[in-house]
Amino acid sequence: MKHWFIRSALILLIIILVFSNRTDADLSDQELVASNFLTVANLDINNQDSANLQPKSSLFQISGLIPTGFQVESVRIRNEGTFTLEYSVQPSQMSGGSLCSNLELTVLKNWQIIYQGALADFSYSDQLDENAYDDLVLSLALNSNDNSLQQGSCSFAFLVKSTLDLTTTPLYDEELLQNQVISGTW
């Protein structure tokens, strides 16, 4: 009986030793790199009435314009995005023939003249920081007294277009300021 016990114990010990060498203990550890966050820029430009900051979609609405006559308008261009952007202003959608080509534009920024010349040739671009704005004062005039310009019509828009920096990405925003000019008789 004693021999039987010792023999069995030895066999059991051998079995445990053999199998314990094959024990598959799945020790593991994890590390977490948490809260990775990537966000795309927010690009938004707006035209505002410089008096009350309400949205503005039109500038000049002139009826009966005569030689030496002019009108003055203003607009505040504001960057409402999350990053410094570049914006450009230029006339577009122009229709009206000879009256359009004879209109002259003067543009002031910070009361400094930044453009003076033909409406059709106007083009301006600048940079705006986040939440910054530019106030533009524009004067539209007719200096020619050519009789063929009487009772003419010119409609056009100022296209205000913004991008992040005009070259890197196609993210953009566009705003239009509509204009209508009708000449009088003289």
Place this chain on the structure above:
Amino acid sequence: MRKFDKSISFSSLILIFIVSLVSIAATQALYRDVEKSNKGTFVVGTLDLSVEAGQGEVSDHFEVENIGSSDMLSGSKTWIIKNVGTLPGNLSMRIERLSNWEYGCNEPEGLEDTSCDDPGQNQGELGVYLQSDTYLINDQNEQLIVSTNFFQADAFGQLWDQNTGGNVIIPPKESRSIRMDWSMNYEDFINEIQGDSVEFDIVFELEQVGNGN
């Protein structure tokens, strides 16, 4: 009588054998520990990964704003995965808790994205366009392991297993580097993704290589 003893002895042996097998199976231990990193800085960090329980490391994470600006068109992070234990480990990597956030419409986005007025988790579109390339670096050897976007979290882990064969062994006291690059194609910067975000966790796991492996 002697025959009877033999029979008992044989039965006992079988019983002992069965008990041994059961007790061996019961010893399979599954130790796990998860450590979270605190908010990090922009410097490249290291991550020491141990099979020892309770060891956490502060690691570097992505925190990128204004993607699309001239200096935010691509980027990368590198982590050093170190086996500080005493056993060889098999390294795996996966993405968890992936969210594509939509925060609402600004004017140009609203003109192109009909769903941006329903903001919230997984309402955004950025993950479709944001590309990631993940490299395993061992000394001077650099191997592209996973190339995918951030739209489905499961895809990353599946590609890791598929392209490594589930076999990236790090011997004790040795390390490997993992670099994840992010980028976007120029034509993918559409107004539909303005202001959208991608948020995710990266999980590195080192699992012991068994004797049978």
